[in-house]
Structures are given as structure tokens and as C-alpha cells.
Amino acid sequence: MTRFPSTPDLDLLFRPRSVAVAGASTNVDSPGHDYLEAIKRQGFSGPIYPINPKADTVAGLRAYPSLREVPGQVDLVISCVPAPAVPELVEHCGEKGVRFLHLFTGRFSETGDAEAARLEQAIARRAAELGVRILGPNGMGLYHPAGGLSFRPDLPTDRGGVAFLSQSGNNAVEVITRGNARGLAFGKVVNYGNGLDITPGELLRYLADDPETTVIGGYVEGVPDGRGFYEGLRAAAARKPVIIHKAGRTRAGARSAASHTAALAGQAELWSTVLRQAGAIEARNQDQLLDLMVGAALLRPPAGRRIAIVGGGGGRSVQSADAAEENGFEVVPLPHAVRERVRERAPMLADWVGNPVDQSILAGSGLSSNGLLELMLEGDHYDLAIANVGEDWFFGRPDAADRLKHACGRLAAIAAASTKPVAVVLGPTETRNRDHRALVDEVRDDFVARGIAVFPSVERAAFALGRLVQAAERRRA
Amino acid sequence: MTRFPSTPDLDLLFRPRSVAVAGASTNVDSPGHDYLEAIKRQGFSGPIYPINPKADTVAGLRAYPSLREVPGQVDLVISCVPAPAVPELVEHCGEKGVRFLHLFTGRFSETGDAEAARLEQAIARRAAELGVRILGPNGMGLYHPAGGLSFRPDLPTDRGGVAFLSQSGNNAVEVITRGNARGLAFGKVVNYGNGLDITPGELLRYLADDPETTVIGGYVEGVPDGRGFYEGLRAAAARKPVIIHKAGRTRAGARSAASHTAALAGQAELWSTVLRQAGAIEARNQDQLLDLMVGAALLRPPAGRRIAIVGGGGGRSVQSADAAEENGFEVVPLPHAVRERVRERAPMLADWVGNPVDQSILAGSGLSSNGLLELMLEGDHYDLAIANVGEDWFFGRPDAADRLKHACGRLAAIAAASTKPVAVVLGPTETRNRDHRALVDEVRDDFVARGIAVFPSVERAAFALGRLVQAAERRRA
Numbered sequence: 001m002t003r004f005p006s007t008p009d010l011d012l013l014f015r016p017r018s019v020a021v022a023g024a025s026t027n028v029d030s031p032g033h034d035y036l037e038a039i040k041r042q043g044f045s046g047p048i049y050p051i052n053p054k055a056d057t058v059a060g061l062r063a064y065p066s067l068r069e070v071p072g073q074v075d076l077v078i079s080c081v082p083a084p085a086v087p088e089l090v091e092h093c094g095e096k097g098v099r100f101l102h103l104f105t106g107r108f109s110e111t112g113d114a115e116a117a118r119l120e121q122a123i124a125r126r127a128a129e130l131g132v133r134i135l136g137p138n139g140m141g142l143y144h145p146a147g148g149l150s151f152r153p154d155l156p157t158d159r160g161g162v163a164f165l166s167q168s169g170n171n172a173v174e175v176i177t178r179g180n181a182r183g184l185a186f187g188k189v190v191n192y193g194n195g196l197d198i199t200p201g202e203l204l205r206y207l208a209d210d211p212e213t214t215v216i217g218g219y220v221e222g223v224p225d226g227r228g229f230y231e232g233l234r235a236a237a238a239r240k241p242v243i244i245h246k247a248g249r250t251r252a253g254a255r256s257a258a259s260h261t262a263a264l265a266g267q268a269e270l271w272s273t274v275l276r277q278a279g280a281i282e283a284r285n286q287d288q289l290l291d292l293m294v295g296a297a298l299l300r301p302p303a304g305r306r307i308a309i310v311g312g313g314g315g316r317s318v319q320s321a322d323a324a325e326e327n328g329f330e331v332v333p334l335p336h337a338v339r340e341r342v343r344e345r346a347p348m349l350a351d352w353v354g355n356p357v358d359q360s361i362l363a364g365s366g367l368s369s370n371g372l373l374e375l376m377l378e379g380d381h382y383d384l385a386i387a388n389v390g391e392d393w394f395f396g397r398p399d400a401a402d403r404l405k406h407a408c409g410r411l412a413a414i415a416a417a418s419t420k421p422v423a424v425v426l427g428p429t430e431t432r433n434r435d436h437r438a439l440v441d442e443v444r445d446d447f448v449a450r451g452i453a454v455f456p457s458v459e460r461a462a463f464a465l466g467r468l469v470q471a472a473e474r475r476r477a
Numbered sequence: 478m479t480r481f482p483s484t485p486d487l488d489l490l491f492r493p494r495s496v497a498v499a500g501a502s503t504n505v506d507s508p509g510h511d512y513l514e515a516i517k518r519q520g521f522s523g524p525i526y527p528i529n530p531k532a533d534t535v536a537g538l539r540a541y542p543s544l545r546e547v548p549g550q551v552d553l554v555i556s557c558v559p560a561p562a563v564p565e566l567v568e569h570c571g572e573k574g575v576r577f578l579h580l581f582t583g584r585f586s587e588t589g590d591a592e593a594a595r596l597e598q599a600i601a602r603r604a605a606e607l608g609v610r611i612l613g614p615n616g617m618g619l620y621h622p623a624g625g626l627s628f629r630p631d632l633p634t635d636r637g638g639v640a641f642l643s644q645s646g647n648n649a650v651e652v653i654t655r656g657n658a659r660g661l662a663f664g665k666v667v668n669y670g671n672g673l674d675i676t677p678g679e680l681l682r683y684l685a686d687d688p689e690t691t692v693i694g695g696y697v698e699g700v701p702d703g704r705g706f707y708e709g710l711r712a713a714a715a716r717k718p719v720i721i722h723k724a725g726r727t728r729a730g731a732r733s734a735a736s737h738t739a740a741l742a743g744q745a746e747l748w749s750t751v752l753r754q755a756g757a758i759e760a761r762n763q764d765q766l767l768d769l770m771v772g773a774a775l776l777r778p779p780a781g782r783r784i785a786i787v788g789g790g791g792g793r794s795v796q797s798a799d800a801a802e803e804n805g806f807e808v809v810p811l812p813h814a815v816r817e818r819v820r821e822r823a824p825m826l827a828d829w830v831g832n833p834v835d836q837s838i839l840a841g842s843g844l845s846s847n848g849l850l851e852l853m854l855e856g857d858h859y860d861l862a863i864a865n866v867g868e869d870w871f872f873g874r875p876d877a878a879d880r881l882k883h884a885c886g887r888l889a890a891i892a893a894a895s896t897k898p899v900a901v902v903l904g905p906t907e908t909r910n911r912d913h914r915a916l917v918d919e920v921r922d923d924f925v926a927r928g929i930a931v932f933p934s935v936e937r938a939a940f941a942l943g944r945l946v947q948a949a950e951r952r953r954a
Contacts, residue, residue: 029875111829152873156909168792170837173869178907221795247792252808253799256791256833285796285936314733315645315724318698319762322730331729352588356733360647392651396629398506428905428933430655432633432922441914456905459762 010198010206013100013135014188015147016075017046020067020098022089023080023105024050024058031104032080033059037153044148047072067092076100078141083107083116086123086137094130101127103137104151109194110138124196139193140169143176146187146212160185161214162297163207165200167192167221174286175217175293182294183448187212195224204232208239215241215296217289221248221257230278237279241296241471245283246271281471291455291464298453299421301472302465304383306332308376309356309458310369311388311425316458317356320388323459327466331355335381342367342375359390370410377418384469385418386461387411388425391440395431401439408443412450423461424454487675487683490577490612491665492624493552494523497544497575499566500557500582501527501535508581509557510536514630521625524549544569553577555618560584560593563600563614571607578604580614581628586671587615601673616670617646620653623664623689637662638691639774640684642677644669644698651763652694652770659771660925664689672701681709685716692718692773694766698725698734707755714756718773718948722760723748758948768932768941775930776898778949779942781860783809785853786833786935787846788865788902793935794833797865800936804943808832812858819844819852836867847887854895861946862895863938864888865902868917872908878916885920889927900938901931 019039025032032052036059039048050058053065064070067077067089077098079089083105093101108120120137127134135141140151146159151169155176162184166172172191179186188210190203200223207213216236223229236242248257249268275282281296283289307329309320321331334342334355343350346365353361355376359369369387376382389411394404408426415422424447429440447454455461496516502509509529513536516525527535530542541547544554544566554575556566560582570578585597597614604611612618617628623636628646632653639661643649649668656663665687667680677700684690693713700706713719725734726745752759758773760766784806786797798808811819811832820827823842830838832853836846846864853859866888871881885903892899901924906917924931932938 034873154872154910166792168790168795170790170867170870171792171796173873174792174904177869177872178904181907181909219792221792247795247799250799250802252802253795255810256798256808256831256835257795285800285934287934287936313645313647315643315648315651315696315698318645318724318730318734319648321733322724322727323762325727325729331733333732354733358733390647392654393647395631395654396511396650427651427655430658432658433631437918445909457762457764459764 010203012075013133013198014142014144014149016100018049018072018074019044019046019076019078020049020051020070020074021078021080022051022067024052024055024063025080026052026055026058030080034153035078035080035104035151036061038150038155039148041153042145042148042150042157049074067096067098070096074098076102079103079105081105083119087119087126090123090127090130090132093127093132098132100133100135102135102139102141103193104139104141105136106138106193108137120194120196127197134197135190136193137196140172140191143172143189144187151191156180156186158185160187161212162186162217162293163210163213163215164189164217164219165192165203166190166219167195167200168219169193171219171286175219175290178290179293181448182290182454183451184293184297199223199225199228201225201228201230201232204229204236204242208232208236213240215293216243217293218242218244219289220244220246222254230274233275233278233280241468242280243283243289243292243296244275244280245286245289246275279471279474281467287460288463291460292467294453294455295423295464295468298451299423299465299468300419302384302421302469305469306330306381306383308373308382308385309388310373310376310385311357311359312390313360313393314358316388316390317358320356320386320458320462323462324386327462328469329462329466332382334376337379338375338381342372345371359393368407370407370414373411373422374414377414377420377422382420384421384423384465386423386425386458386465387415388458389443391427391443395433395436404439404443408446412447412452415452416450421465423465424452425458425461426454426456428456487680489552490610490675491619491621491626493577495526495549495551496521496523496553496555497526497528497547497551498555498557499528499544501529501540502557503529503532503535507557511630512555512557512581512628513538515627515632516625518630519622519625519627519634526551544573544575547573551575553579555579556582558582560596564596564603567600567604567607567609570604570609575609577610577612579612579616579618580670581616581618582613583615583670585614597671597673604674611674612667613670614673617649617668620649620666621664628668633657633663635662637664638689639663639694639770640687640690640692641666641694641696642669642680643667643696644672644677645696646670648696648763652696652767655767656770658925659767659931660928661770661774676700676702676705678702678705678707678709681706681713681719685709685713690717692770693720694770695719695721696766697721697723699731707751710752710755710757718945719757720760720766720769720773721752721757722763722766723752756948756951758944764937765940768937769944771930771932772900772941772945775928776900776942776945777896779861779898779946782806782946783858783860785850785859785862786865787850787853787862788834788836789867790837790870791835793865793867794835797833797863797935797939800939801863804939805946806939806943809859811853814856815852815858819849822848836870845884847884847891850888850899851891854891854897854899859897861898861900861942863900863902863935863942864892865935866920868904868920872910872913881916881920885923889924889929892929893927898942900942901929902935902938903931903933905933
């Protein structure tokens with residue numbers, strides 16, 4: 001199955017001209033209904049054919065008793081039929097000249113049952129003979145807003161250049177939902193499940209050359225084709241940032257991965273080495289994956305490691321310095337030139353203020369941490385910045401909402417105008433005060449709408465930035 | 478200054494019978510107003526005396542031109558006067574027989590100015606001569622809801638047994654706010670600032686014996702009195718869980734810490750060793766600190782390391798297994814006895830389902846992950862459990878709100894009824910769908926109101942549980 005078709009071959013998978021759903025269902029709580037709703041809501045522009053022998057219409061669309069009865073050409077078939085019905089469906093796909101069959105259908109090799117694994121292999125062989133490429137089985141398939149494709153009706157409709165490959169379906173949904181809330185606009189997302197025919201390696205090769213794709217994320221438990229995966233990874237990482245979350249690193253995780261997607265998961269150290277050698281950035285959990293994708297998609301790569309840090313009180317300053325230095329940054333002391341600029345505007349601060357800038361000593365001085373951030377970003381003293389919003393400080397003051405919005409608006413303007421990357425830290429909204437929660441959510445949404453990279457803690461911001469600097473240095477070397 | 482008074486000496490600090498605020502201000506955006514509001518809102522039961530030579534009333538309370546004019550006895554004075562005015566205030570405290578002077582007043586040694594440092598030392602000597610104990614300077618002081626004390630008007634009024642010592646004021650506010658949202662009810666919280674007289678070591682000795690205190694958290698950058706701190710730590714950790722976040726670990730962090738609270742911060746490894754030898758649990762950042770405090774306060778210590786994990790789809794199962802094993806747990810395969818119970822109710826799952834329990838294979842089987850959690854907690858197969866809510870799965874289904882609330886209600890009941898600790902994982906509400914955000918917030922608040930420990934990721938839950946198991950094993954050894 002290790003084939004590498006020239007890259008345009010998969011274009012039609014992501015932009016089919018027509019889609020049929022085999023096993024389409026009138027039950028609104030079933031995948032056979034969800035796919036139809038999902039594709040309709042994404043505004044799929046071609047014909048959609050529900051296949052259902054017992055219904056005239058499904059989800060408001062005219063249904064057909066069999067794939068063979070569908071009047072026009074079908075590029076992509078999504079299968080929700082049970083496993084034993086798949087061989088017949090493959091035959092129909094062959095007769096109909098279908099190019100891609102996505103098997104949402106599961107209960108194959110991932111169950112650990114030998115008979116189910118044999119059926120899976122038989123399907124692979126027959127589909128290859130008929131020229132039908134298979135995505136899956138046991139995967140949710142395709143989410144590609146620009147192509148009108150989605151695997152769940154409630155997913156966002158924004159279009160962008162962030163691609164994501166995921167062995168796990170629920171993980172794909174989590175990453176899309178959470179990533180979108182943090183400003184990631186997705187392009188091609190594939191939950192390839194058992195990876196029987198179309199492998200993550202082949203998908204990576206395709207995405208490497210895909211002009212729509214600017215950043216690639218991946219979640220793998222194991223890979224069906226190790227060499228192909230490595231080569232795909234290397235090809236992609238040479239052209240754009242590639243971030244991989246490898247799960248199933250431990251004995252227990254590998255055992256669980258085996259029953260999840262029939263993948264043989266390997267050891268942690270081996271995988272870290274392979275990823276590094278291929279030029280990919282490794283994430284150890286979903287939070288890191290998201291932070292790295294946000295950083296890669298929304299921030300320019302910094303030119304160096306000299307970091308300016310502002311905002312938050314004294315405690316946050318100390319914690320920020322720790323986080324920055326532990327992730328490889330140089331917390332360069334405030335240079336003389338900046339100090340003299342401070343002296344002009346707030347003389348009593350000039351010999352006290354440092355980097356990180358402790359917001360609590362600025363009160364009443366005439367200089368805010370935004371003001372200091374602007375001074376520090378001017379000239380060539382720093383390569384990048386982290387700005388802590390320090391929202392808890394505002395909540396202790398009168399007119400908290402107005403002050404917080406004003407400060408964040410100015411920070412967003414500074415970050416957007418700077419040629420250097422500026423990461424914003426705005427904490428998770430952990431408070432019992434519902435007004436404060438709503439306010440922080442509103443402010444975060446505003447940053448995100450303006451394309452600013454927001455992180456929930458300074459440690460997570462510093463980690464992501466540190467890895468991205470490392471990757472940029474490796475690419476330059 | 479290394480004195481260890483017998484522990485009852487500090488009782489009056491936390492439960493003063495009367496409080497005066499020197500530097501009380503009619504400006505609602507000033508600390509001299511905040512302290513009065515904060516104490517009033519916490520329902521302080523004794524007299525509160527604003528000291529202000531120019532106003533008749535401050536914050537609705539009768540003001541006095543000088544501490545000497547106050548009619549009754551004053552146990553605690555909170556100072557918001559500028560540094561140069563403190564020596565006179567100390568004299569007044571002596572005359573008036575004041576027991577504790579909390580210096581919110583800053584701009585002493587933390588500025589790096591030699592003259593300011595000399596003034597600080599002179600104040601310490603004179604106060605000692607007069608028998609006035611000093612808290613601070615450069616610290617927000619006391620938050621103790623049961624004693625009617627608080628340093629900010631907007632902090633929660635719940636009373637509980639979680640003590641917290643913090644060198645940083647903004648860090649104390651963040652930990653109180655975030656901790657409270659996660660179910661921590663605080664007892665004695667102290668932001669001791671420069672720790673000139675009352676040191677964290679003395680406070681730890683006091684909290685070790687304090688019957689109100691069940692769990693102790695701490696945030697330190699450096700300590701004014703190393704040996705006293707170590708001894709306090711050891712005394713406290715022998716009696717209750719003590720979690721310490723040491724910041725200023727790096728060169729940059731230490732430099733920043735020095736200007737923040739005049740503390741000499743040391744090296745990371747040395748501190749880790751000292752904390753471990755003293756029996757404390759180390760947190761490396763605020764998230765870890767909160768997770769460990771939540772675990773210590775809301776969960777029983779597990780009897781062993783055999784962990785049951787349920788909920789979420791296949792991807793989450795694999796990630797959960799990784800997180801558990803990487804934090805020292807044994808992800809024990811589903812025992813025969815449980816498998817046979819599954820066979821009775823869902824025969825086709827019996828040979829497929831494992832630990833972690835993949836929620837996505839349960840659909841339509843008649844068994845939910847809650848059902849499996851109950852079966853796994855029965856008998857002696859497991860010592861503790863992590864339950865992933867897997868909220869994203871619900872959002873893809875009809876009646877998501879009802880189903881999610883029902884499942885979480887049942888999970889809360891199982892966790893509350895079990896003699897084994899059950900940690901719940903409910904993700905951060907990262908979605909652009911505001912209804913979903915509100916729903917997750919509501920469900921989380923319900924868990925918290927029922928005393929359940931909720932973590933925002935399975936990695937954070939596993940980390941906290943792993944460290945707490947380790948600490949429990951050390952205490953038993």
C-alpha cells in the first residue's frame with residue numbers, strides 16, 4: 001500500500017464535485033444524518049446524495065436506494081454502513097467510477113478480532129484493484145470548510161491555512177473547536193482512523209506542496225507505514241512548520257492505542273528523535289499542540305532570543321522571567337537607551353523598573369506597561385515580547401471593565417503594528433464572578449478577532465515560543 | 478529577627494478585636510480606601526478605625542486624625558502611609574499598645590536603594606523594642622474570611638481550611654480567585670512581602686499547629702531566614718500537606734525577584750532538594766500549585782497507584798493512559814471480574830473494552846462510562862480514578878445540554894459516594910459557541926459546589942494525583 005501518487009491526486013478528495021452518503025439515516029442522532037447536515041451547513045456546492053433503501057428523503061435531500069441508482073458522477077462516498085456491508089459498497093464504487101471511499105465504518109482491525117482484520121485487508125485489496133482510494137476505516141474523515149466538507153454539523157465555517165491530521169476523531173473535534181476559539185482558521189483536516197490505504201505519510205506529502213496549507217499539525221498514536229510517514233514529515237517540515245503530538249508513548253498508552261486504531265505505538269524517546277530528525281516540532285499533549293499551532297500560525301518567527309516581558313505584578317514578573325529563561329530566552333536587562341526614555345517620562349521609575357516590567361510599580365507614574373512595551377520594541381534591543389494582561393489587577397479597581405478594555409485595545413494595536421512577534425497572556429477565566437468571566441471572554445475574543453496570539457499562562461506562551469525559535473534556527477542552519 | 482514565639486502569639490494577628498487603617502483615604506481608587514471596604518465586606522465584627530487627619534468619615538466610618546486619638550484598644554494597624562511616615566506610626570503603635578503593624582507601605586529595600594533599606598532596618602529595630610510585631614513591608618497582608626479580614630473588596634467570603642502564604646500580592650489574589658472558583662475555601666492567607674519581622678518560617682510553624690488549617694500552600698521567591706523557613710516547612714509538612722511554588726529559580730527570575738521583594742533567590746535544584754527533604758510538595762508554576770492544592774484539599778489520599786480511567790473517545794483514552802503512566806500510575810487492565818460484569822450487560826463489549834474506557838465504543842451498548850466507572854470502583858481492583866467528561870462528544874449530539882447535565886450529575890454522585898478518590902476532567906471552555914461555554918461553566922460550577930475536584934486536562938489531573946500519592950507514600954514511610 002506504500003504508494004505516492006503525484007500530489008494533485010488528492011485534490012479531488014478535498015474538493016469533490018459530488019458526495020454520496022451510504023447508510024444515510026433519518027435518525028437525527030446518528031452519523032448517517034450528521035454527515036448530511038454537516039456538509040449542508042458547510043455550504044457544499046455540488047450535489048449531495050443520501051443512500052437509503054427505505055426513505056424518499058433524508059435531511060431534506062432526495063435519497064436513492066443504492067449508489068448505483070444515483071444519476072450523476074460521484075467523486076466521494078462516505079460510508080456509514082456496518083462493516084459486513086462494505087464489500088458490496090466497494091463493488092458499487094468500482095462500477096460507478098467513484099474516486100474516494102471514506103469509511104467512517106469501524107469495527108475492523110481496531111477491535112483486535114482476527115476475522116475483522118481479515119475483512120479489512122480484503123477490502124483494501126479489492127478497492128485497489130478497482131482504483132478506489134480508501135480513507136479510514138474507523139475515522140471521521142474530512143473537515144475542509146473551503147471544500148464544503150465537515151464531519152460534524154456544529155464545527156466552525158471559517159476558512160484558513162491550518163491543516164491537521166488526526167488518528168483520533170474526538171481529538172480532531174477538540175483541536176478544531178479549541179483551535180478555532182484561539183484564532184486558528186482551518187484548511188484541510190483529516191481523521192484517517194486506521195489509515196488502511198491513504199496514510200498520514202501520503203497526506204503529509206500532499207500538504208507539503210499544497211498552496212492552501214501554511215501550518216500543519218498532527219496527532220498520531222502509531223503509524224501504519226513508518227518510512228512513508230518519516231518521508232512525508234521531512235518533506236512537509238522542510239517547507240512549513242509541522243507540529244506533531246505523538247500519543248501512546250507509554251506501555252499503557254500503547255496498549256490503549258492498539259485497541260483504538262490498530263496502530264503499533266512505539267517508545268517515547270525513539271519518537272522524539274525521529275520527529276526532531278525530520279524537522280518537526282514535538283508536542284507532548286493537546287495543550288502544547290494547540291499552543292504551538294497558535295504560535296506558528298499567528299506569530300512571525302522571532303529573529304533571536306532576546307525577550308521583553310511586561311505586565312502583571314511582581315509575582316508574575318518573577319514567574320515570567322523563570323518561564324522565559326527555562327525555555328531558552330535571554331531576559332535582557334532594560335538597556336540604557338530605554339531607561340533614559342523612561343527617565344524623561346517617569347523619573348522616579350528610571351532606576352527601579354526592569355525587564356520583566358512589574359506593572360504594580362507603575363501606578364501613578366504616567367507610564368503604563370503598554371507604554372513600556374512600545375519603548376522596548378523600538379530599536380534593536382529585543383527580538384520578541386510577552387505581554388501579560390494581568391486582568392486580576394484590573395478587577396480590584398473601579399471601572400475595571402473600561403480600563404481593561406482600553407488597555408487590551410492598546411495592547412492589540414501595539415502587537416499588530418510591531419514587526420516583532422508579541423504573545424499576549426490572558427489567564428483562563430477561573431473566577432466565580434460571572435461578570436468577570438464574561439469580560440475576560442470578551443477581551444479574549446477581541447484579541448483573537450484581531451489575529452493576536454493569546455496564551456492562558458506565561459509558561460505556555462514561553463514554551464511555545466521557545467520551541468518555535470528552536471525550529472526556526474534549525475531551518476536557518 | 479529569628480524568633481519563634483509560642484504559636485498562640487499569632488492568633489490575634491488573624492483575629493484582631495479591632496483594626497485601624499493608617500492612611501485611610503476617601504479616594505475610592507486607593508489602597509487606603511480598599512482596606513476599609515474589604516474588611517467591611519468580610520463582615521469584620523469589631524470596631525474599624527480609619528486614620529485620616531483631613532476627613533470626618535472615610536468609607537462611611539468615623540475617622541480619627543491620629544492613631545493616638547482612637548478611643549479603644551487597637552490590635553492591628555494596617556499602614557497605607559508613605560515610607561517616610563512609618564517611623565512616627567511605629568511610635569504611635571508603641572504608645573497605643575498595638576500588637577501588630579501590617580505595612581502595606583512599600584518602597585523600602587525592594588527598590589534597591591540603600592537609604593530605603595536602612596530605613597527598613599531602623600523600623601524593624603524600633604518596633605522590636607516597642608513590642609510591635611511587623612507584617613510586611615511591601616505586602617498586602619491578611620485575608621482571613623473567618624476573622625473578617627481581607628486585602629481587597631472583591632475577594633470571596635467563603636471560609637475554609639486552606640492556608641496560603643505568598644511573597645507576592647498579585648499572586649495571592651490570583652490564587653485566591655482561581656482556587657475559589659475550583660472549590661478551595663480559604664482560611665488564613667498572608668502576603669508577607671519583604672518578611673522583615675514575621676517570616677514565612679514563623680507563619681509555617683504557626684499554621685502547623687493551627688487547628689483551622691488543613692492544607693498549606695506557599696509562593697516564595699526567596700526567604701529572609703533560610704533555616705527558620707526550613708524548620709517551619711518541616712514542622713508543617715509533618716502534620717498536613719504543604720505545597721510550595723518556588724519562583725525566581727532562574728538567573729533572570731532571581732534578578733527580577735530581588736527587585737520585587739528584596740529576597741535572595743537561589744538555584745532551582747537546591748530548592749527542589751530542600752523542599753523534598755522537608756516533606757513539602759513542589760509546584761513549578763501557578764497551575765501546578767492550584768492543581769496540587771485542589772487535590773490535597775478535595776481528594777482523599779489514594780491507597781495505591783492502580784488507576785481506573787474512563788470517558789472521552791479513543792484519542793483521549795490513549796492520552797490519559799500516557800499521562801497516568803508518566804506520572805507513576807499503573808493503568809491496570811480491566812480485571813476478569815469486571816469484564817464478566819460487562820458481559821452480563823453488554824456482551825459485545827466484553828472482550829473489547831479496556832482501561833482506559835473509550836466512551837466512543839459504548840454508544841448503544843447499554844453501558845455508559847459512568848456505569849463502567851461504578852463497576853471498576855467496586856471491589857479492590859483500583860485505588861483511584863480519573864473520569865474524563867468528554868464534553869465535546871455531547872456537543873455533537875441532539876439534546877446536548879440535558880445529556881451533559883445528566884451524565885455529570887451521575888458522575889458527581891459516583892465520585893461523592895466512592896471511598897476512593899475520583900478526579901474529574903472537564904476541559905477549559907475553549908469554544909466560540911457561547912451556549913457551550915455557558916453550559917460547561919454551569920456543569921463545572923455544579924461539580925465544584927458538590928466538593929468534587931475538577932481539572933482542566935487529564936495531564937494536569939494525573940500530575941497532581943501522582944505528586945500527592947508520592948507525598949502520601951513518603952509520609953507513611
